[in-house]
Amino acid sequence: MSYLVLARKLRPKRFQDLIGQDHIWMTLKNAIKSDRVAHAFLFTGPRGTGKTSCARILTKAINCISLVEGEPCGECENCVEINQGISTDVIEIDAASNRGIEHIRELRDSVKFSPAKCQYKTYIIDEVHMLTTESFNALLKTLEEPPAHVKFILATTDQHKVPATVKSRCQRFDFANISLEAMTEYLKKVVKEEALNISDSALTMIAKSSAGGLRDALTAMDMLISFSGETVDDEKVFELLGLIDVREIDQLLKEVIAKNVAGVIEHFNRFVANGHSITQFVTDLMRALKDLSLVATIPLEKLNWLGLLPDQITLYKELSSRVTTSTLQQLFDIAVEIEMQVKKSNQAQICAEMGLIRMCSIESLEGVAEIISVLRDSSSQKKNPLN
Ligand SMILES: Nc1ncnc2c1ncn2[C@@H]1O[C@H](COP(=O)(O)OP(=O)(O)OP(=O)(O)O)[C@@H](O)[C@H]1O
Ligand SMILES: [Mg+2]
Ligand SMILES: [Zn+2]
Numbered sequence: 001m002s003y004l005v006l007a008r009k010l011r012p013k014r015f016q017d018l019i020g021q022d023h024i025w026m027t028l029k030n031a032i033k034s035d036r037v038a039h040a041f042l043f044t045g046p047r048g049t050g051k052t053s054c055a056r057i058l059t060k061a062i063n064c065i066s067l068v069e070g071e072p073c074g075e076c077e078n079c080v081e082i083n084q085g086i087s088t089d090v091i092e093i094d095a096a097s098n099r100g101i102e103h104i105r106e107l108r109d110s111v112k113f114s115p116a117k118c119q120y121k122t123y124i125i126d127e128v129h130m131l132t133t134e135s136f137n138a139l140l141k142t143l144e145e146p147p148a149h150v151k152f153i154l155a156t157t158d159q160h161k162v163p164a165t166v167k168s169r170c171q172r173f174d175f176a177n178i179s180l181e182a183m184t185e186y187l188k189k190v191v192k193e194e195a196l197n198i199s200d201s202a203l204t205m206i207a208k209s210s211a212g213g214l215r216d217a218l219t220a221m222d223m224l225i226s227f228s229g230e231t232v233d234d235e236k237v238f239e240l241l242g243l244i245d246v247r248e249i250d251q252l253l254k255e256v257i258a259k260n261v262a263g264v265i266e267h268f269n270r271f272v273a274n275g276h277s278i279t280q281f282v283t284d285l286m287r288a289l290k291d292l293s294l295v296a297t298i299p300l301e302k303l304n305w306l307g308l309l310p311d312q313i314t315l316y317k318e319l320s321s322r323v324t325t326s327t328l329q330q331l332f333d334i335a336v337e338i339e340m341q342v343k344k345s346n347q348a349q350i351c352a353e354m355g356l357i358r359m360c361s362i363e364s365l366e367g368v369a370e371i372i373s374v375l376r377d378s379s380s381q382k383k384n385p386l387n
Pocket of ligand 1: 006007008010011012017018019020021045046047048049050051052053054155156157178213214215216218
């Protein structure tokens with residue numbers, strides 16, 4: 001059998017398989033159980049968070065012959081055909097490549113005909129924001145009052161581009177980014193079920209680098225497996241996900257705290273030489289300073305959601321014992337200044353370097369506070385010579 005990428009092999013088949021979207025599928029299941037299913041839905045949210053999967057599950061659920069607790073059985077004729085993508089009653093339209101009015105006219109004509117086997121004829125329109133204004137207008141009437149045997153499920157990653165007239169005719173569900181913790185848990189399960197050998201910290205790295213999209217995480221895993229086989233070592237993950245530079249920033253931060261200008265500039269140059277923009281550098285530096293400040297103030301066991309890697313935890317703990325939170329705040333303020341200068345100036349690299357040099361030369365605020373308190377003490381002693 002030909003190889004199926006993980007993201008397709010693992011496409012959720014039941015509502016409860018959808019990770020991190022409980023608020024959506026619980027509502028849909030209740031609607032199905034109480035027979036109050038709307039005629040048009042709009043699924044919005046970032047890419048790879050389950051919109052198309054949920055549209056297909058919903059389609060199965062409204063047509064399933066032996067529904068189990070609001071979930072499609074997966075075994076009846078309708079479920080099987082929809083799963084295989086061969087049901088003639090489910091029409092999936094990619095609006096990105098069918099934007100024109102002629103496609104919507106065709107759709108309007110076909111809506112009249114009854115479904116062949118299923119109870120409902122379901123139109124799933126993906127990337128619906130890509131339709132032209134003319135197409136949207138042509139769709140409105142049908143969307144508002146389709147024949148009783150028709151359901152519409154529209155999906156989009158860009159809900160701002162969907163006209164209000166369309167939105168107001170649909171029941172809307174906003175898909176959320178999947179949290180780092182939920183995603184890492186899920187990836188652990190996948191590793192176990194697929195008999196792979198990938199460490200937990202590598203999974204954290206994968207989850208973190210996919211920023212809330214589960215498809216991206218599974219695609220990254222596929223890439224790593226095809227590169228290294230079933231055992232994926234952490235160094236490969238670092239390399240392939242472009243995370244080498246996370247280390248570069250961490251090492252740069254270490255040198256800033258040690259006030260070692262030469263070391264700081266060396267790491268900065270290496271980061272830039274790896275092909276990153278100065279803007280990216282400042283963003284990463286700000287994020288590292290923020291993470292370090294969190295480690296300095298909040299107990300580690302409450303910081304699981306931050307997704308720090310084991311090496312980072314060791315380093316940040318060590319660094320946070322060497323600086324105060326107000327020094328970190330000062331460093332962050334300088335990073336903000338660098339960011340503003342970088343945006344305005346044509347000499348972004350020079351501005352960044354000067355900012356880094358300044359970071360290495362700040363005096364700890366505690367020092368200043370101490371001086372002020374000493375001055376205060378001495379001036380009050382002068383006023384009260386008897387003390
Ligand atoms: N919430 C989720 N729970 C479980 N798996 C998911 C989830 N979201 C995405 N996936 C995985 O990613 C794959 C793609 O998901 P899906 O096609 O549903 O995303 P989408 O939101 O429609 O993305 P796009 O906006 O890019 O079309 C699924 O086959 C599944 O493997
Ligand atoms: Mg989709
Ligand atoms: Zn079924």
